[in-house]
Amino acid sequence: MEEKLLVIKNLRSGLEDKEILKGIDLEIGKGETHVIMGPNGAGKSTLGNVIMGNPVYTVTAGTAEYCGEDLFEMSVSERAKKGIFMSFQNPIEVPGISLENFLRSASEEVTGERVRIWPFHKEIEKNLGILDMDGAYADRDLNVGFSGGEKKKAEILQLMMLKPKLAILDETDSGLDVDAVKTVSGGIREYQKDADASLLIITHNAAILESLRVDKVHVIVDGRIVETKGPELIDEIVKDGFAKYEEQGE
Amino acid sequence: MKDEKTVIEDVNREFYDFRFEEGDDVFRVSEGLTEAIVSEISREKNDPDWMREFRLRSLEIYKRTDMPDWGPPIDGLNMDNIVTYVRPNAGMKASWEDVPDDIKTTFERLGIPEAERKSLAGVGAQYDSELVYHNVKKEVAEKGVIYTDIESALHGEYGEMIRAHFMKLVPPQDHKFAALHGAVWSGGSFVYVPRGVSVEIPLQSYFRLNAPGAGQFEHTLIIVDEGADLHFIEGCSAPKYNVANLHAGCVELFVGRNARLRYSTIENWSKNMYNLNTKRALVEEGGKIEWVSGSFGSHTSYLYPMSILNGRGARSEFTGITFAGHGQNLDTGCKIVHNAPETSSYVNTRSISKSGGISTFRSSVVVNKNAENSKSSVSCQSLMVDSESRSDTIPAMDIKTDKADIGHEAKIGRISDDAVFYLMSRGLSEENAKALIVSGFAENVSKELPLEYAVEMNNLIRIEMKGAIG
Ligand SMILES: Nc1ncnc2c1ncn2[C@@H]1O[C@H](COP(=O)(O)OP(=O)(O)OP(=O)(O)O)[C@@H](O)[C@H]1O
Numbered sequence: 090m091e092e093k094l095l096v097i098k099n100l101r102s103g104l105e106d107k108e109i110l111k112g113i114d115l116e117i118g119k120g121e122t123h124v125i126m127g128p129n130g131a132g133k134s135t136l137g138n139v140i141m142g143n144p145v146y147t148v149t150a151g152t153a154e155y156c157g158e159d160l161f162e163m164s165v166s167e168r169a170k171k172g173i174f175m176s177f178q179n180p181i182e183v184p185g186i187s188l189e190n191f192l193r194s195a196s197e198e199v200t201g202e203r204v205r206i207w208p209f210h211k212e213i214e215k216n217l218g219i220l221d222m223d224g225a226y227a228d229r230d231l232n233v234g235f236s237g238g239e240k241k242k243a244e245i246l247q248l249m250m251l252k253p254k255l256a257i258l259d260e261t262d263s264g265l266d267v268d269a270v271k272t273v274s275g276g277i278r279e280y281q282k283d284a285d286a287s288l289l290i291i292t293h294n295a296a297i298l299e300s301l302r303v304d305k306v307h308v309i310v311d312g313r314i315v316e317t318k319g320p321e322l323i324d325e326i327v328k329d330g331f332a333k334y335e336e337q338g339e
Numbered sequence: 340m341k342d343e344k345t346v347i348e349d350v351n352r353e354f355y356d357f358r359f360e361e362g363d364d365v366f367r368v369s370e371g372l373t374e375a376i377v378s379e380i381s382r383e384k385n386d387p388d389w390m391r392e393f394r395l396r397s398l399e400i401y402k403r404t405d406m407p408d409w410g411p412p413i414d415g416l417n418m419d420n421i422v423t424y425v426r427p428n429a430g431m432k433a434s435w436e437d438v439p440d441d442i443k444t445t446f447e448r449l450g451i452p453e454a455e456r457k458s459l460a461g462v463g464a465q466y467d468s469e470l471v472y473h474n475v476k477k478e479v480a481e482k483g484v485i486y487t488d489i490e491s492a493l494h495g496e497y498g499e500m501i502r503a504h505f506m507k508l509v510p511p512q513d514h515k516f517a518a519l520h521g522a523v524w525s526g527g528s529f530v531y532v533p534r535g536v537s538v539e540i541p542l543q544s545y546f547r548l549n550a551p552g553a554g555q556f557e558h559t560l561i562i563v564d565e566g567a568d569l570h571f572i573e574g575c576s577a578p579k580y581n582v583a584n585l586h587a588g589c590v591e592l593f594v595g596r597n598a599r600l601r602y603s604t605i606e607n608w609s610k611n612m613y614n615l616n617t618k619r620a621l622v623e624e625g626g627k628i629e630w631v632s633g634s635f636g637s638h639t640s641y642l643y644p645m646s647i648l649n650g651r652g653a654r655s656e657f658t659g660i661t662f663a664g665h666g667q668n669l670d671t672g673c674k675i676v677h678n679a680p681e682t683s684s685y686v687n688t689r690s691i692s693k694s695g696g697i698s699t700f701r702s703s704v705v706v707n708k709n710a711e712n713s714k715s716s717v718s719c720q721s722l723m724v725d726s727e728s729r730s731d732t733i734p735a736m737d738i739k740t741d742k743a744d745i746g747h748e749a750k751i752g753r754i755s756d757d758a759v760f761y762l763m764s765r766g767l768s769e770e771n772a773k774a775l776i777v778s779g780f781a782e783n784v785s786k787e788l789p790l791e792y793a794v795e796m797n798n799l800i801r802i803e804m805k806g807a808i809g
């Protein structure tokens with residue numbers, strides 16, 4: 090039996106006065122890539138945030154085990170240290186610290202080891218190359234003044250540098266031009282090369298998935314997973330939309 | 340003269356004071372500042388006559404001037420018993436045990452050597468800094484630069500120069516604490532940079548902090564002559580502890596034609612201190628004053644360095660940061676007077692408040708009628724680390740000519756939970772995430788400082804940020 094990285098059972102979560110996730114079951118094995126699709130407002134980002142530990146959302150029921158440990162007992166930074174990463178739908182601008190310096194401190198936090206400056210710098214340069222970004226971005230303040238697309242690329246750069254075990258990508262492809270989608274997809278593929286790297290990709294768009302290996306696709310409607318299938322589901326949804334699931338939900 | 344300031348002399352005087360006071364403690368308790376006390380200070384300092392008269396005149400002004408009533412409360416200062424601030428008696432001297440723990444901890448975190456810690460806390464022997472000071476002095480002396488303590492300069496060949504400038508920019512009439520300063524000032528630096536001389540290394544008053552009385556009513560007088568260039572650094576990041584918790588220093592800077600002076604300060608007063616400091620610069624034609632100011636610590640601060648742009652094309656640049664933590668009310672800012680054509684001023688500040696601290700930024704820009712084609716740009720940003728803290732900006736402008744280009748921008752914000760979550764999702768603890776945001780916010784100031792000071796300032800921010808979380 091393959092090893093489970095994340096096992097979520099009957100997860101209910103939301104805001105004080107509003108339940109958003111209404112009983113989610115989800116299992117992600119080591120090295121697997123899962124895709125989550127669903128209409129706007131279905132709770133996709135919320136799911137990603139709850140796995141990452143955003144304190145805005147309260148967990149009211151259910152369990153989650155990550156590497157055999159209780160996920161909900163871990164602080165956000167512990168989760169990061171244990172290998173969970175989320176690429177944000179809206180990355181935050183942080184003035185006063187360069188992308189490279191930030192990545193170095195983050196890397197030191199995550200690995201608990203001192204980073205060797207020069208090899209690290211070389212690796213950033215290489216990965217920026219893969220992402221078709223100028224080396225100068227490493228010296229710019231973290232996300233400050235980055236265009237929408239550049240922010241998304243910078244998130245993938247972080248993914249490539251921090252090498253998590255489980256990466257949640259929340260609409261990393263939205264706002265990217267056609268070529269950039271391919272480039273970013275290339276960056277994700279690099280990450281996938283590690284056999285143990287697992288992915289949870291939230292997207293509305295099949296293009297980013299074209300060149301990626303996908304194991305499972307889930308459809309979330311109104312806080313519930315209403316369908317789980319293989320990669321063939323992507324094409325069905327692109328063709329037919331979510332109408333049939335939404336009716337089901339009602 | 341210098342030898343009088345040795346450890347032994349100090350101890351002797353305390354001993355003497357103690358005996359002297361035994362009999363009349365009761366009498367002294369609610370005593371105001373008297374002529375006798377000021378004359379005694381003057382005598383001890385071996386003032387020239389004009390200085391003694393100046394002190395006494397300042398005392399008169401002090402007595403008839405009201406307390407400022409427009410800023411943060413200072414009722415914690417007991418003005419009826421001002422003598423205890425001016426002349427802390429032997430019984431009031433703290434011992435190392437009395438120095439608050441947070442200060443001791445900060446010393447440790449900053450890696451201040453043991454010997455220096457006690458001296459900074461005002462409870463130990465004088466830290467022997469004269470040696471370093473002498474070396475610096477020798478190096479710059481070769482260029483004709485005078486860098487010395489102000490008391491000895493009063494008697495030397497620069498005595499007349501001091502007389503011509505001393506409290507001319509900040510007259511004792513300015514406000515009550517300027518008058519107090521005029522009456523009881525003690526310690527401080529005098530720098531004269533002759534015409535056309537560029538001083539390559541920054542002069543640092545750090546080494547001189549521990550002179551007796553310094554750090555309380557010290558006077559700094561700097562004259563940078565035509566075409567000369569100087570960077571002067573005042574203070575250090577170690578918190579200065581003093582049982583007499585009033586600081587009313589005075590800084591007067593004269594920047595000559597086409598001269599440049601950069602005046603950098605990091606102040607970190609102990610959290611019981613009332614810091615009522617006055618700093619002012621007069622800039623002649625084509626000259627430039629650059630202020631870099633980091634205000635940490637103190638219970639209450641009033642600090643508004645002022646630049647008077649007095650000659651065509653004179654410029655002022657002010658970069659400042661203020662950090663108000665728990666129980667602190669820091670009222671800082673700057674003033675600029677454009678008093679000649681084509682003058683320009685540029686103000687860029689950051690203030691941070693945390694754990695209920697209050698930071699207020701006041702800016703005042705005056706453009707006189709004669710200051711045609713002048714420019715002023717003021718930008719201040721405030722960051723509140725949590726919802727208990729407060730930040731305010733109070734801009735004032737008085738523009739008397741149409742031909743001026745004036746800009747003002749103020750931003751007040753709070754650290755967003757989203758930003759903290761974002762950074763934590765990359766492995767940073769909550770504390771480190773907030774510290775990173777705050778030091779990033781402060782970066783435009785720290786980058787103006789020489790490297791070692793920038794590092795110290797970042798350290799300070801980290802230390803202040805510790806315990807930001809419940
Ligand atoms: N912090 C919040 N405050 C208020 N409402 C929220 C918050 N977070 C989520 N919601 C609400 O919960 C629902 C689910 O939001 P979520 O962001 O998870 O949707 P989504 O599936 O990611 O949608 P999209 O495809 O548009 O990104 C929405 O109705 C949203 O408005």
Ligand SMILES: [Mg+2]
Nearest residue numbers: 133134135178
């Ligand atoms: Mg979303």
